[in-house]
Amino acid sequence: MGTVSEYFGSLVFDDRVMKAKLSAEVYQSLKKTIDEGAKLDPGVANAVAAAMKDWAVANGATHYTHWFQPLTGITAEKHDSFISPAPDGGVIMEFSGKELIKGEPDASSFPSGGLRATFEARGYTAWDPTSYAFIKGKTLCIPTAFCSYGGEALDKKTPLLRSMEALNKQALRILHLFGNDTVKCVRTSVGPEQEYFLIDKEMYEKRRDLKYTGRTLFGAKPPKGQEMDDHYFGVIKPRVAAFMEELNEELWKLGILAKTEHNEVAPAQHELAPIYTTTNIATDHNQLMMEIMQKVAAKHGLVCLLHEKPFAGVNGSGKHNNWSISTDTGVNLLSPGETPYENAQFLLFLCAVIKAVDDYQDLLRISVATAGNDHRLGANEAPPAVVSIFLGDELNAVMKAIETDTPYEGTKKKQMKLGVDVLPKFNRDTTDRNRTSPFAFTGNKFEFRMLGSSNSIACANIMLNTAVAESLKIYADRLENADDFQTALHEMIRKTIKDHKHIIFNGNGYDDAWIQEATEVRGLLNYRTTPDCVPHLLDKKNVDMLTAHKVFSETELKSRYEITLENYCKTVMIEANTMVDMAKTEIAPAVETYAAEIAKAAAAKKTLNPSLACVYETELVKKLSRLVDRIALQTDELEAALLDLSSAETVGACADAIRDTILVKMGELRLACDEAETVTAKKYWPFPTYGDLLFGVK
């Protein structure tokens, strides 16, 4: 392989390739579609398809697939060969514009929340020309949206594209009000930092919980955990380094700008950060990144765990969604500007985000709701389930000065007059210090930190984009009709700060006192679990807002409500069944065997010397027997509770029962089993322990 600059993006049908392989006319026409959403001419589609196919075949591809993101949370593909029979009995490699633009995967097994039943039996995929096609293995992958024939979205990409368009539309209105007429398009960009664990594959294979559920359902705390903080940014082990090197190469070939990698707080935990890009592409890239991490790990005898909480008592994995808004002219709208005018514009966009996050706290919480992430949020290792915003001291002081019309006590100690004064340059160090906030301003972007490591970033960005579009719409409606722009602007910013300052919190988000203040004093929402928050997706204010911006229809929202809760129920039910299975067929027999062995040892000693008391053996056998009884009892109870679930009439009722009963019983069974692990000789324990898993990769 050559140098990085030679192979970077070598498997992507990107702008460079398009320019080289398409006629100037076709290229211009396609560019117009990509940049401005212009409709694609069928003739152009045919020319693009032919060029794409030739390029793909020259790079070893034999198949193509429409690559899409159904509501399972992972990506889907159905491979079709380029090969068509030729009249002379041979074959030719064919790929038409029609095949590029539209596909009809047999989609009946993807979740649709009842959508397909009410519309058409089949869904179709439609090419998304704004995300580049790429080659994976021997297959040309074409990023697509996935819809029903009634036009209802069955995927995560369709609403994401719609949300980007909603924000574009409203942001352009605001920019025009500021006299900025050269901007054609406003896009959000995202750089998602991805956390993950790497463990040894042989050990993984011995644990059915990891194999079936992605997390450990049992496991006593090891004598050493993360308390020494010696893993964080520590030296990367050779096997892990080899994995990272190959991972980078694979990602670079796909044009994914993997940039930094380091060890995380927990042992065996790592992080990969890409350089940010347009939200749509960042979403595709993050899905690809997760997939390739797992593939490359397998080649190195490792398993990459993307679960939010693979190990109890050890930090879980999240994903930080670094998000900003910028123009096609290269201006980051969340970056304080050089002139008073730019500053006023910056403050308006900043206020739009603050208002959006406050008004739609529930939607942001819902966008990260999964059974896995429920273990993380609020566990004093990740942000709490309460949404709040960190601005940093300097920006906070600016906001306070505007709100109260008092002098700004920052570096310059002067009054902040919008449109007249220039904001101070914020010191990055002070904006980036708080790591415990769910939503932090970090100098020129916001970092939304509540996402779980396995979440698609689409959901969070759909809600964020649309909620901000809504704030901007309200602002634009007012400003377009204002008699005096400056005064109206100033008043609006001041009102936003006044109305929404309760969402701003610069302290320690992991502190229990904060949760109390947030909920009892400030009235912020605290939805601890998925079943707590997801029903609010259908609250009138949320449905009204999301449908007004045409991001979701009401039917689509209902189906997403169903699917999210269904996924939650299925996930926990699989976990509970796996626990029952492991407790019955592995743990109880192991404890029993060990108890019998000890009893046998005591009996043997007594045969030699009947006066021996064998206190150690007797007590241990008693203890083991009590534990086995407890394990058996709790397994029965969990099984009975699982059977009871069938009486739940709605998915909501089932989810509630899972939260209130199943998860509690799972916790009790685990407690008994983990205690048994601490008193059973290691060689009798049926699978690798936490210590083995967390410190097993050299």
Ligand code: ADP
């Ligand atoms: P750190 O958080 O490690 O100090 P950075 O600020 O460089 O690092 O960035 C963290 C992530 O934020 C990276 O993925 C980076 O690409 C992304 N990022 C930086 N600037 C932006 C931006 N304007 N919009 C979106 N993401 C950004």
Ligand code: MG
């Ligand atoms: Mg970060």
